[in-house]
Structures are given as structure tokens and as C-alpha cells.
Amino acid sequence: MPGLVFSSALFGNMFGTEEMRALFNDSALVGRYIEVECALARAQARLGVIPVDAADEIMAAASRIHVDMDLMRKETENVGYPILPIVHQLSKEAGDAGGYLHWGATTQDIMDTATALQVRDALNVIRRDLVELREILVSLALKHRNTPMAGRTHLQQALPTTFGNKAAVWLSAIDRHVTRLDQIMPRVAVGQFSGASGTLASVGEGGLEMQALLCEELGLEQPAMCWHVARDGLAEAVAYLGLVTGSLAKIATDVMIMCSVEFGEVAEPFVHGRGASSTMPQKRNPISSEMILAGAKIVRQHVAAMMDAMIQDFERATGPWHVEWVVIPEAFLLTAAGLTHAKFMLSGLIVDKKRMRQNLDLTHGLIVAESVMMAAAPKLGRQLAHEVVYDACRAALDQGDPLADILCNNKEIVSALGGEDQVRAHCEPEAYLGLSGQMVDRAIALSGHTQNTQDLETADGL
The missing domain is CATH 1.10.40.30 (Fumarase/aspartase (C-terminal domain))
Known part of the structure; x- marks a missing residue:
């Protein structure tokens, strides 16, 4: 087994997607750090805090720099954080203008703002996939509006229903998730620029205007207060992913049970060899549903980790912050994978109306x-x-x-x-x-x- 399934050549696309990995890989993360530093320089130049020429040179340096990732790794392991290492390289590339880089900022300002940018873009991917899944479920509910089947409670036949009704229940949850996402985005896509202890003492008067311009440059919301140790926004984002994957897992559970031979009411899309057994030729396992369920279980644990990471001491935490570095990328990768599996599975779901009717007569x-x-x-x-x-x-x-x-x-x-x-x-x-x-x-x-x-x-x- 690989040490990390998310980057595994074998398992990577079962537990994530290339698109989501591209938002959270090392290159993208360092690119976000540079983007935030440049935006800060532009904002400060607009206010006359640093020379415009210096901001221009910092931007030019950012466009041509080839980051030494090996040096970054060594210095990050030594310092404990990656911002000082990237500031070293970028300031060197910018020459004399490098003296104006990272003006008045602290490490967590840059890292948190970079994370906000990643989460914003990742949530936009999630939203797109939810909308696509919603369209699939609308079609499924519409097509089977009048397809009778047994409704079941406590795994026992209860009253008749329709498969369209079941699909519409799934649809309603996805609709709510789209609404929730739009509601949480302003609370999550928030910039961070508050200085070492959250008071902006390093820049003094005009600091809040500087903060506003930085957020404007990046398309983020301006924070009401420093959120170095107020992590509810990011915790809400991961909790949201827990809700999404929980709904996907409910759908997957229904499908898996209905796929069983004893039910035989649906089947995942047929692809030659998919879900096959190495020894039993007749097997056709519901692989997409299984992966959705597995991912949801992991995300649920990540939600708990984020809740725990909210408990931070004073004005800068002594460890809980680091939990986010692990949890946030993994939770997004798993959610993206779950949505991809769900779209594939439900768009080609094979519905056996005859078997549903037979089961009604059992x-x-x-x-x-x-x-x-x-x-x-x-x-x-x-x-x-x-x-x-x-x-x-x-x-x-x-x-x-x-x-x-x-x-x-x-x-x-x-x-x-x-x-x-x-x-x-x-x-x-x-x-x-x-x-x-x-x-x-x-x-x-x-x-x-x-x-x-x-x-x-x-x-x-x-």
C-alpha cells in the first residue's frame, strides 16, 4: 500500500480528482503564497506605503521565478512554516525591491489567505459538480416519476412508492447543498492581514484600508476581525463537505442494497470488467457506491478533527492550526471523488422496473x-x-x-x-x-x- 492514497498512481483517482489535486498540490500552494505577497505589494503601492516601482518589480520577479522546491522543503522543515523560505527566494529574485516584500505581514496572514483562495476555488468546483449531479437526479426523478416500487422502513417493505420519489428525495438534499454553499462562501472566502498579534501594529494608521485593498486585489471578503485563532470559517467549510458526502453516502447505500441479488432493482453502469471478482465470474460489485461510502466515512472524521482544531490558545495557536494543513486538502479531494463517482453511477444507473414490480408482489x-x-x-x-x-x-x-x-x-x-x-x-x-x-x-x-x-x-x- 502507498503511504498516501491521494497521490498514489493506483488509488489516486479513486480518492480524488486531478482537478482538485491541482488546486492543492505543492506547486499550486506555493503559487498562492506568491500571489498573496504580490497582492499585498500592489495594495501597499496603491496606498503609497511602498514605491510603485518596487511593487512592479516584485510582480515581475514573481512571473519569472523558478522556485527551488528542494530548498523550500529543507527550510520549511527547519523553520516549521513555508513563508520565510518563499520570501527568501522571491525577495532575492526581486533585488532591491525585495526589501519591500512581506511588508507588515506575518506568516499566518499569508498562509491563511492562500488557504482561503484554495478553498474558494475548490468550493466552486464542488458547486459545479453539485449542479451537474442535480441535473442527473432531475432526469432520473422525471423519468421514473410513475415507476412503482416498494418503499421500505427498517429494511422491511412498508408502503408502495415510486423510484422517481426516491430520486427526488436525493435531489432535494443536493439542492440544499447548493444553497448552503452559496450561503457559506462569504464566511469562508475571507482574506487575512492582521500582523503578528492581530492588531496591525506593524503598519499602523491605514492598516484596515490596506487590508481591504489586499482582499479586493484577491477577490476575497475583508474580515471583520483577525481570524488567526477564530477558525470557524474553515471548520464550517469542512463540515459542509461532511454534509455533502453524507448525502452522497445515503444515495450510495440505497443503490448498493438495491443492487444486491435479492433486490435486483438497480445496477451501476456496465463497463466491461468493472466491479469484477478475481475468482467469481458472475460478480458485478457496486464499486462507485463503495468508494462514495468509504470517502464519506473519512470526511466525517476530518470534520471532527476540524472541530477539535478550533480550540486554539490566545492569539496564535501552538499546534491546532497544523491540523488544517492535513484535513482541508484531503476533505476536498474525497468530496470531489465522491461527486465524480456519484455522477458516473447515477447518470448510467440501470433501473429494472420489472423487478421493482415483482418485489411489490412479494x-x-x-x-x-x-x-x-x-x-x-x-x-x-x-x-x-x-x-x-x-x-x-x-x-x-x-x-x-x-x-x-x-x-x-x-x-x-x-x-x-x-x-x-x-x-x-x-x-x-x-x-x-x-x-x-x-x-x-x-x-x-x-x-x-x-x-x-x-x-x-x-x-x-x-
Whole structure:
């Protein structure tokens, strides 16, 4: 096994994506440090704090510098932080103008602002993938709006539902995640420039204006206060990833169980050899769902680590900050991977409507016992209707007969429902789907889409 699956040639794209790795790799991170230093120089030049020529030369040096990563590594291991090492190299490249580099800043100002830039761009990737997944789920819910299947509670058949209703439940969670992301972005994409103890004493008057211009240069929000040791913003970002991957894992769990031979209601997209066993030729394992579930479990632990890392001492922490360096990139990589697996799996999901209908008949009508009970309740009273139908269910189970046959031999039920034909009608699963279709329509509409349900009913063969 590799020491780190995220950079493994074998496992890397199962636990992350190339796009997300490109946002968090060493080269990108050092590039962000340089970007922040340059933005600070530009902001200070605009205020006349440093010469404009010096800022221009710092920018020119940044554009031509070839960072010695080996030297960076050695100095970072010695110093404990990477900012002094990059300042050494960039200031040397900038010549005399290098004396104005990093003016009034502290290491954490640069690192936190760089992290904010990474998180902002990473969240934009997550948002794009969520929107794409939302479109896939809208199509799935629309296509199967009227596809009947067994609804299950406590892993037991409960009442009939539709597969479109199940997909719409998944969709509603993804919709909320898109909304949440837009809400948290202003609290997460925030710059940091406060000086050594968070007071901007190093720059004095005009420091807040300098801070505002730095954030403006980078397209970040200006902080209300120094957040060197107030880490709720970044903790919220990782907690958000925990919510996203948790919803993905719920979807994956449903799919995995429905893929099992005993259910046989769906299957992940067929790709030759995907999910194959080295010894059992018949196997077709739900690999995408398994990877989604595994990733969600890891992100959940990362959320806990970020909550713990919020507990920081005084004006600069003595260790909790470093936890973020591990947790944030890994949480984003795992979430990106989960979304990629989900998009692949759900866009090509094979839905077996015939098997869903067969499973509805497994209990020989017991799944619609509530339908009969509620229909009889106006005449018998709810409690008596429940007792009568309950006894009929027990008899059907004991004798192995269809519930409709048992009920048709019960004079109270036949009389309450108005004849045997009505009893049998109430024992049809398709007749007891409730408002599932309307609920699907509403979920899709709230997701910003419209649909023609008449066309759907024709297309679905109902």
C-alpha cells in the first residue's frame, strides 16, 4: 500500500480528482503564497506605503521565478512554516525591491489567505459538480416519476412508492447543498492581514484600508476581525463537505442494497470488467457506491478533527492550526471523488422496473394493508379497522394466501369497502402511491425545472 492514497498512481483517482489535486498540490500552494505577497505589494503601492516601482518589480520577479522546491522543503522543515523560505527566494529574485516584500505581514496572514483562495476555488468546483449531479437526479426523478416500487422502513417493505420519489428525495438534499454553499462562501472566502498579534501594529494608521485593498486585489471578503485563532470559517467549510458526502453516502447505500441479488432493482453502469471478482465470474460489485461510502466515512472524521482544531490558545495557536494543513486538502479531494463517482453511477444507473414490480408482489398484498385499513376506517372506526386488517395480515402470512383473498372472506371489510371488487382494488399497489407524483413535481420545480406529467405518464407506459 502507498503511504498516501491521494497521490498514489493506483488509488489516486479513486480518492480524488486531478482537478482538485491541482488546486492543492505543492506547486499550486506555493503559487498562492506568491500571489498573496504580490497582492499585498500592489495594495501597499496603491496606498503609497511602498514605491510603485518596487511593487512592479516584485510582480515581475514573481512571473519569472523558478522556485527551488528542494530548498523550500529543507527550510520549511527547519523553520516549521513555508513563508520565510518563499520570501527568501522571491525577495532575492526581486533585488532591491525585495526589501519591500512581506511588508507588515506575518506568516499566518499569508498562509491563511492562500488557504482561503484554495478553498474558494475548490468550493466552486464542488458547486459545479453539485449542479451537474442535480441535473442527473432531475432526469432520473422525471423519468421514473410513475415507476412503482416498494418503499421500505427498517429494511422491511412498508408502503408502495415510486423510484422517481426516491430520486427526488436525493435531489432535494443536493439542492440544499447548493444553497448552503452559496450561503457559506462569504464566511469562508475571507482574506487575512492582521500582523503578528492581530492588531496591525506593524503598519499602523491605514492598516484596515490596506487590508481591504489586499482582499479586493484577491477577490476575497475583508474580515471583520483577525481570524488567526477564530477558525470557524474553515471548520464550517469542512463540515459542509461532511454534509455533502453524507448525502452522497445515503444515495450510495440505497443503490448498493438495491443492487444486491435479492433486490435486483438497480445496477451501476456496465463497463466491461468493472466491479469484477478475481475468482467469481458472475460478480458485478457496486464499486462507485463503495468508494462514495468509504470517502464519506473519512470526511466525517476530518470534520471532527476540524472541530477539535478550533480550540486554539490566545492569539496564535501552538499546534491546532497544523491540523488544517492535513484535513482541508484531503476533505476536498474525497468530496470531489465522491461527486465524480456519484455522477458516473447515477447518470448510467440501470433501473429494472420489472423487478421493482415483482418485489411489490412479494408479500402478496401485505404492502397495501394500510390502504384497506384507511378505506374501511370511516365505517368501522380506525382502531377496529386496524385490528381486523392486522388479523387478516397474520392469516395471510400463516396460510400463504394473498391478502385480498383473506379480506374478501371478511364480511366486515367487504361491507365497509362496498364489495369484493373494491377490496381487490384497494389491494393494488399502484392505487396507493399517495401524492408521490405531485411531490416529485414539486421537488423538480423547486430545483428550477418544469415537466409535462402527461407526457411522462405516456412515456412510462402507465
